[in-house]
Amino acid sequence: MRVQGDIDRRALLLDTAGAAVIGAIVIAAARAASSPDVLDLLLVAAGSLALAAHRRAPRTVLAVTTLSMFAYVVHAHPGSWVALPVVVAVHAAARSGHRAQAIGAGTLFLLGYFVVLIVAVPGVQDTVERTLLLLGWFLCAGVTGLIDKNWQAYLRQTEQRALDAERTREETALRRAGEERLRIARELHDSLTHSISIVKLQAGVAVHLARKRGTEVEPALLAIQEASGEAMRELRSTLEVLRTDVLDPGTGLDRIDELAERARAAGIALVVTVDGVERPLPADIGGAAYRIVQEALTNVARHADRAETTVRLLYTDSALELRVDDRGPCLPGDRITPGTGLTGMRERVAALGGTLEAAPGAHGGFSVRAELPLEPGMPTESRVSVESRGSAG
Template sequence: MQFDQAVRGRPADAALAVVVGALVTTAAVFEDGTTVLDYLLIALGSLTLAAYRGAPRVVLAITTAATTAYVVHAHPGTLSALPVLGAVHTAARAGHRGVAALASAVFLAGFMTTGPGAGEVVERTLLLAGWFLCALVTGLADRNWQAYLRQTEQRALEAERTREEVALRRAGEERLRIARELHDSLTHSISIVKLQAGVAVHLARKRGEEVPPALLAIQQAGGEAMRELRSTLEVLRTDEPTGTPALLVERARAAGLAVDLRVTGEERPLAATVDRAAYRIVQEALTNAARHAGPAKVTVELGYRPDELTIEVRDDGVARRSGPPVPGIGLTGMRERVTALGGTLSAAPRAEGGFSVRAELPLDAPEEAR
């Protein structure tokens, strides 16, 4: 940030140096006996001010030497002190108050050699001494003000970070509370329903009776509800992804799903928000493929581009374009994540059969998007 400010300030610094040089040069034109050497010294002492941000002490030394040489040689008026005043102010603002005071004394000593009368010289020197004292004081005041602004900005950033941490902690606590409530209530109820349905099916088969289809549907739905609930509880209890898309692919393979992983572009670390969203998208897409695609082959493609990450998970399962999917919680959650990052998501059956999920995530996504 400081470098950017320095770059943006260079035109203004150059303009200031030119204005100071123009003022001193204009005053020199009306002085008797001004030579080419004097104009060169004025130009050197004034234009050097343009580089004060990068080397304030060097600028102070050059400006003081050149301007002092000019006043000793040409005996100009008090306006000739402008370059040194500017250099003293900027050096004091940079924290070099000792060398700024020394440069002021050197210039005032040289200036005392000018003027036809001792009284007039002393009066003009005292006037300039007041100017130099003001330059020192304003430089130090500006330095303290800038330090105060930096401290205020740091405190504001720290307060914002603290608020974010508190919000994240509260969100995590709320997720855990919801997970406990679901576990204590729904898990017990679903387990009872599943157990009773299983006992009823077992007794019916033991007696040689035909098992009612409704009873089998209840048993199957109970098992599916338990699996869905466990998956939901796992998500609620997990604040951050616990791996990478590659690890998700390995887990899916170990579970019996035929999955291929393809990576294009230069793989590199991603921002936390993008990395988290990519993990969740691949996780949800693989989960849906395992549940709904049947004995299908799944391909996961990650494309690293200069300004975005593309994610595509497709399978050759049983989905057909004639039966578009009804967006569920998983698909809705994926779309919300992608939208929060300013990306795009498409999820639909493929023309050749199967299902495809494709997301495009910008790599400059805001950190606050979750």
């Protein structure tokens, strides 16, 4: 968090310095062309310094800069250099994804500039040439803003794909290690357990017959009986260890609140509700449910622009039902190409004998619905309809 704060402060300082440089350029050009009065200087300062906030509020900056510089045009009838702050604001708005607002502001400024100069300044040809020059500047600003936006999106997507690939490799390695442990456990059980059981049984029968006949039991038989029993206990403990699924202790539904807080800190307006009689879950079911919610929230951050999201967990007598709905830009009928995340969800649910549906919602956005079967007779604790609310931080 401290590193992110340092980055934000550096970006703000750079933006402020850039806005001050632009303002200085415009004021210098104004002084070279004429003698600006106090109102002119205030309008230029307002239109230029507003650019310092272009990352946080690009649309507000676009409106303030456009209005301030247009007011300066109406008051002083300056040259084409007056459009420099507006060009920068158009670029910032296009880069932030507000293409329509950027086009509208640029068009209104150009029309106003043309009308004001046609009325107030003699020389139609010179005014037309200035306006066409500004048109080229605005087109370049909009195009470069869109290119920058697409490039940043490409970099984020590439980084996320690398993270997904790394996570998938780790999960695959863990799954293969678990499968190998289970195979070894089966082999040990099939080969050793039967043989040791026979040895123990035969030794026990021999000891019983010797005592029944009243003869002295050979110490070797007692040693064999005791050693085989100890070997069975040790082998049983070893098999239990091998059959234990290696799960991250921090990836169960008992950590769902921490996952929700991380999602809210990332900018997602999230609401989590838990309905039904909550109960302790087996590690594989709790881990799978946690991973499904985690992947769904990751997709909200990546593809739904951190839209408002709800997570609902429902405990029934026979299953755990979970649902993640967002209000992103996805529309009913949109075709979704499953990626690594959705494929991983389906594999987890299928391995537990459950069902998964992941598709655009009936009223827009995207919906992930999963049902994981539970074993009957699990111990329960009473917590019905618990709700955790929060907003994006």
